[in-house]
Amino acid sequence: MYGSDRAGDDAERTAFRKTEKTYKLYYENSKSTKKKKQPKQVDLSEVLDFKSISESFNQNGELPPGVVHVICGFDRPIFGLENRPGFYFIPGALTLDEQCTWIRESLTNFPQPPNRTNHNVIYGPISNLFVAAKEGKVFVEEERSDNGLDSEPSASVSNGDSHRWKFYEEDIARSRGKTCKTVPASVLLRKLRWSTLGLQFDWSNV
Numbered sequence: 001m002y003g004s005d006r007a008g009d010d011a012e013r014t015a016f017r018k019t020e021k022t023y024k025l026y027y028e029n030s031k032s033t034k035k036k037k038q039p040k041q042v043d044l045s046e047v048l049d050f051k052s053i054s055e056s057f058n059q060n061g062e063l064p065p066g067v068v069h070v071i072c073g074f075d076r077p078i079f080g081l082e083n084r085p086g087f088y089f090i091p092g093a094l095t096l097d098e099q100c101t102w103i104r105e106s107l108t109n110f111p112q113p114p115n116r117t118n119h120n121v122i123y124g125p126i127s128n129l130f131v132a133a134k135e136g137k138v139f140v141e142e143e144r145s146d147n148g149l150d151s152e153p154s155a156s157v158s159n160g161d162s163h164r165w166k167f168y169e170e171d172i173a174r175s176r177g178k179t180c181k182t183v184p185a186s187v188l189l190r191k192l193r194w195s196t197l198g199l200q201f202d203w204s205n206v
Helices: 002-022 050-060 096-108 129-134 170-175 185-190
Strands: 067-070 078-081 084-089 138-143 155-158 163-168 182-184
Touching: 050 078, 096 129, 129 185, 138 170, 138 185, 163 170, 182 185
Parallel strands: none
Antiparallel strands: 067 078, 078 084, 138 163, 138 182, 155 163
């Protein structure tokens, strides 16, 4: 039972990654380093622009093929997709201030341990990633030792092996040279894709 559920999750993750790569920003290859990189054209013909759909519906009641108007007594139109049962889009469901609040929460509070993120597999739980990125800190992988670096780290995580990751000031991280792996906190923040919320069940004990 659990195996089939996991297979479904893997399939969804693959579909997400495939779509993400399709619409990712790529640049044209240029032999000249002086020329400004030009972004490649992206085919958006299969993308649904619900803002345009909503505006068109309000003006003349027209909807593109596959999009339906759901009647459910709300004070605004709600749209669904014929081939995606259970999907609903509510235009203007959140005010601009509410959107900013949830975006801020998604970057500052939701990724905090014990919540899991897409970074857990490689780096383990990471605390205060947003703060570290704002302060220009660097995530450093080092072997366990009593000495460590000379500077007190701002955060530390363990991957259960003989290595651990810590945030350090950029100059301290640079002093380690090529003896350890490093990644800027800003890069980790940019690559943050998702975080889980609430209590986590350990399926490995089932």
